[in-house]
Amino acid sequence: MVGPKVRIEDVSYCYDGRCVLRDVTLDVPPHSITVFFGPAGGGKTTLLRLINRLNDLVEGTEMKGRVWLDGEDLYAPGVSVAQLRRRVGMVFALPLPLPGSIRENVIYGPRLAGIRDQKRLSEILERSLEQAALWDEVKDRLNDSASALSGGQQQRLCIARSLALEPEVLLLDEPTSGLDPVSTRKVEESLFELKKSYTIVMVPHSIQQAARLADYAAFFLMGELVEFRSGTEIFTRPQDQRTEDYVTGRFG
């Protein structure tokens, strides 16, 4: 039995006294896709952003509990947040290429991490774009502006940008919400490949997507973790009545 990659322990999170997460505890197993699903306002995105401490940027919040990565307390004093975010990458709902070329976007993270060697950066560029299934489409125009890409390509570029840092965990927040069905399938296929080498935690765009991709699934309702088990179980034999109601489409 391998230990969990990410352990979330008794986490509560409140903005100005309004709590969006209450006493959430769950273990994310390595080399798998874990999805956080449920109706809007359930705290899924917030929990995702707590795993790479992106919520540090928000003022006026209060967090209780602990988040562990490979047994390391991420909120302990002295943890380098920049270093942590290199180990835990993130892809957002809306693809947002940074100003500049495709190449500059992908090597942004590695460059900030201090990699200067051009040959090494080119290798990273090719590997990341390959992994995000974008290489063949852009290999002849790496110096073109990233904003000229289509929406689906931009999102895969954002995935490649995160992968360039070789993170251990990849967080995805509704990565296909702005994409057409064809692009969505491409992204999903690359995620399927990626879970062999990375641990993926995602908030899916729909319950169908959750069912397609989830090795493990956690159902969130108004800040509470209702049920957490393997994907096949939760979507075929949910234990909690509320999960069943949501999965079968009785609400949400």
Next chain:
Amino acid sequence: MNRYLVQRLGFALLTGVSLVVVIPVVLVVAVILLKGFEAMSWVFISSMPHDGMKAGGIFPAIVGTLLLTFGTALVSIPIGVGGTIYLAEYARDTWLTRCIRLAIVNLAGIPSIVYGLFGLGLFVLFLKMGTSIVAGSLTLAIMTLPVIISTAEEALRVVPMEFRTVSASLGGTRWQGIRNIILPQAFPGIITGILLGLLRAAGETAPILFTVAAFYLPRLPQSPFDQTMSLPYHLFVVSTQVPGMPEEMQYGTALVLLALVLSMNVAATVVRSYFRRRRQW
């Protein structure tokens, strides 16, 4: 009256009002251009004044204004831009930052003659700089700061928050995000603010009146602690302080000052539109 007629009348009225804005600009520029053009010559621009400024050129005033503007830039750009980055990107909302913001707003509202007296008190007398380019530049710099800070802060604020989030999520420190993404995006706005501020400084008379301006000094300043002539003050002098001054001296000086300030304004516009075209959001 039917509503189409009302609309037409309304538009006509609004167009008329807009034209009123244009008229003074056109008149000022036209009059100064026509009358000042006669005075324009290489000698006027490049030689020293003589015969009690009634003859010769305005070279030391041009040099003086350029030096003062340069000195103002040297002091106000680092402080203004640095302070703005702190306020817009780092500072949390505390009573201290609220005080700073309040101070900046009030700084912008202080009459320029008050800056002049303040500069006289602090730089010239208390810090014993004497009436000098240093004292004048520092006084102008203080006056320029609120313009730079408020424009630059706005330029930083309109860069979408998401760029900062993305940069942070890729392991960038706050400064790396600012340096690599935010500042380049805000650059045109910041440059505009700087040029607008300096533009105002270049044309001001009151702040330099007691701190640096020389009434009649037919030589170039020898050091930063020297006095200097300058265009706006020289214009004031030749227009009101010396009887029997030939008219072309006045219009010539006005034309040179106007050309200097307008060319900075044009530069600001060009820089802004050039970078705006390259912006991606």
